[in-house]
Amino acid sequence: MTKLTSQMSIGIKVFNGNYFNKSESSLLKIREISDIKIFQITQYKNSKLDISLIKIDNQILSKMSGCVSANFNTRILWSGPKTWIVISKNKNIIDDINKNCSANNFAITDLSHSRMTIQIEGKNAFDVIKKGCPLNLNNFKTNMCANTVFNGITITIDLLDQDKNIFNIMSHRSFADSFYHAITDASLEYGYKIE
Amino acid sequence: MLEIKCPYCGRRSQNEFSYGGDATVKRPKLNKDISDGEWDEFIYYRKNPRGIHLELWHHTSGCRQWFKVKRDTSTHEIVKTFMIEEESQ
Structure with missing residues (x-):
């Protein structure tokens, strides 16, 4: 599987995130999981x-x-x-x-080519997901997953590590641009780095 | 916003579901001679009751399963949900 889309490529190569005046320790790290x-x-x-x-x-x-x-x-x-x-x-x-x-x-x-996976890591990762997703994440633990929606886009959330707040979120590739935009938009408040 | 208990996934927001119509409607049996009136009844006519109603819902953005919901159409209270093969009385 190759890198996602032109927009995400631009996000990675040119902007590299949005974290001006934000504390390095609280930044969210967003990366695409490819080659899976x-x-x-x-x-x-x-x-x-x-x-x-x-x-x-x-x-x-x-x-x-x-x-x-x-x-x-x-x-x-x-x-x-x-x-x-x-x-x-x-x-x-x-x-x-x-x-x-x-x-x-x-x-x-x-489904390797019909899905795209974004990984979000950081102490505000839960908050970013809560902004667009109606799922109750209070009892969401490591190695739990759920199919749900984010801003109307069907996604699959997979919690890799509850302590480090690492999520894999999978959406249909055709929604990848919108979904990536929705996630980075929700992350602006905290600041994010694209890796 | 309704919160619907999917029999497979648990309580979820209505955003994840699609409404599928009246769950009490039965398709006429195969190879049985039926009148135009009976087809009309099956395809077009619905009861639209006020009160407890048995409905079909699809967990579109979840487990993608159809299931039955017993819901009060006047208060929107969901009395119970059933798997599709479960007896709903």
């Missing part, structure tokens, strides 16, 4: 397979709503009943998915 593979795995409604037997990159497919199973390379997000999103730095993750998820029981879709 994203797959949607859907178990067929009539499939009787016990998913607790399945592991992808040694991670289980969680049955719990909003849960993420994760290791350094791969995160598996619960996206809906019998539906998961696999996000991996491992370029060959599809081999592991195909080996464990048979075509009789699962539909596998490559």
Whole structure:
């Protein structure tokens, strides 16, 4: 996956953020997560397979709503009943998915080029998300995810680290420009750096 | 703004949902001879009650599942939500 869009490229190369007169310690860091593979795995409604037997990159497919199973390379997000999103730095993750998820029981879709992921880090990251998103984040903990909206744009929020306030937010690539603009606009109050 | 409890995701804002119409309407059975009146009834006529109403909602920006909502149309109180295959009485 290559860098996002012309606008974001300009944001990175020319403006590099907006942090004049802001304290360095409170700045938000915004970066695009590229070079990752994203797959949607859907178990067929009539499939009787016990998913607790399945592991992808040694991670289980969680049955719990909003849960993420994760290791350094791969995160598996619960996206809906019998539906998961696999996000991996491992370029060959599809081999592991195909080996464990048979075509009789699962539909596998490559979403790598149809989604874009922005990572936000900083002590005000929660506040930035709260500005455009109606989700109650009070009980949102590390390795929890949710599909929701941000300024009307459908997104998937994935909390990587609650203590360091690191979020991955995924949106459809066609909304990437609007979403990136909405996020940087919401971050102006605190100041942000594009990395 | 309504807060709707999705049977899969929990309580979420109405922004994430789409309304899907009356959940009590039944499609005429396949291969059954039915009159134009019955088709009219199925396609166009709705009850529009004041009070408790069973509705279909779609969690469009969430888990993308259809489910049933028992809602009071006069107070907007949501009495209960059901999975689509669940008995709603």
